[in-house]
Amino acid sequence: MLGFSVSVILGNPRSNEIVSSWTRMQEDLASNVDYTDNNDWSHFFKPTGFQADRDLFVAGVDISFSTTEDLSIGTIAIVKLRRDSRQQLVYSHSREVSVQYPYVPSFLGFREAPIISTLMKHLPLRVRCSLDCLLVDGNGVLHPRKAGLACQVGIGESIPCVGVSKNLLCVDGLNEKTFREYIASSHSNEIDVIGRSGFLWGKAIMTGNAKSKPIFVSVGHRVSLITSARLVTALCEFRIPSPIRFADMHSRAYLRGECNDLFMEEEFP
DNA sequence: GCGACAG
């Protein structure tokens, strides 16, 4: 099933058992993914486009690593944005973390989800409860077993979650090159990601000024694909949606010794 | 056998 040797990557004879276990866990996760909107998003998305009746709060997380340091040590950042007529950073926190496993294609969740979940649990209650959604740097159901990082975090933390990836994880006969052609001949900046099986895996969206390289959005948990796409589009000032972009910038800054933690007054308990 | 492989 896997075209590479995980045992070499993980470096121990038990790795095949680990991957088998992970595979079963992903199959179980997939059966628990909620592809529907749990919340009422009509407060934000009108027929005319994004228009907020009330403030929309979306969080983004990202983990960065340095080559010069211990490969198992990284920095994570979580940010919270308020989206009204504009986008404003209202909360940010970064910290050092250690990962348990190396990156193995299609098993990113087992490397990053535990870290993200721990951080989510440590968020000030007030911040955590105000979140309408969480954006994750990685796929949701656009995954070989329909159980990507965004599903793992969304289910684990019971939060509406959307997966956003910068590169296509090839499944169901999909190939990134074919998208180049579709994009060139398409008038829309949004394309359904449908494989040979006919399953709708997600959407390829041309955001910002990058009309050539799309980002791939997929359902994580408790948010429909339609809403996921609308959310991401409403949060893109550039190619990468702001919550993830800021989380990436802050985690990298923290890696360099700079701290951008931010606590707006109304965020204190 | 060859290619493909989120971060």
Next chain:
DNA sequence: ATCTTGTCGC
């Protein structure tokens, strides 16, 4: 993911 400055182009 990360190593990396200036530089070509809209």
